[in-house]
Amino acid sequence: MLSSYASEKLLLTLWVGGLWAIGFIAVPMAFVNLGDVSLAGNYAGQLFTAINLLGLGCGGVLIFTKIIQHKLKVKQLWRFWVLVLMVAMTLVFSMYLQPEIAELKQLAWQTEQSLTDRFSLLHDLSKNLYLLLSLFGLALVLSTDKQIQLLKTS
Numbered sequence: 679m680l681s682s683y684a685s686e687k688l689l690l691t692l693w694v695g696g697l698w699a700i701g702f703i704a705v706p707m708a709f710v711n712l713g714d715v716s717l718a719g720n721y722a723g724q725l726f727t728a729i730n731l732l733g734l735g736c737g738g739v740l741i742f743t744k745i746i747q748h749k750l751k752v753k754q755l756w757r758f759w760v761l762v763l764m765v766a767m768t769l770v771f772s773m774y775l776q777p778e779i780a781e782l783k784q785l786a787w788q789t790e791q792s793l794t795d796r797f798s799l800l801h802d803l804s805k806n807l808y809l810l811l812s813l814f815g816l817a818l819v820l821s822t823d824k825q826i827q828l829l830k831t832s
Contacts, residue, residue: 694815737765
């Protein structure tokens with residue numbers, strides 16, 4: 679039990695720490711220091727791709743191990759559902775938001791108002807979803823699942 683708990687905390691810390699380091703330190707610093715908004719945006723996109731891949735890997739392993747450990751009782755664990763939600767949000771980033779934003783960048787989005795509006799909408803959606811993802815992750819890192827003990831004894 680202790681080793682699975684430690685492994686879970688390690689994977690969560692890696693994923694969530696990466697989310698916070700990239701989204702709230704590295705990307706803002708890139709926009710401040712690189713001097714070219716386009717270059718900083720492309721760099722940010724690469725960082726987000728990397729953290730999304732890491733998140734899908736860590737999240738997949740965490741979900742899989744919870745299912746193996748708790749079998750059907752896993753449905754009673756709030757942490758399991760938060761992980762599922764986080765992986766789903768990461769898939770939305772990877773499969774929809776990032777490709778759409780990248781496609782708009784290829785179309786010289788700043789020259790046409792409808793493309794600018796679309797970019798702004800996707801960017802705002804992305805920012806808000808990323809903030810939610812980061813907060814869900816922080817909740818998992820800072821909490822424990824007291825239900826695990828109850829499930830083990832019943």
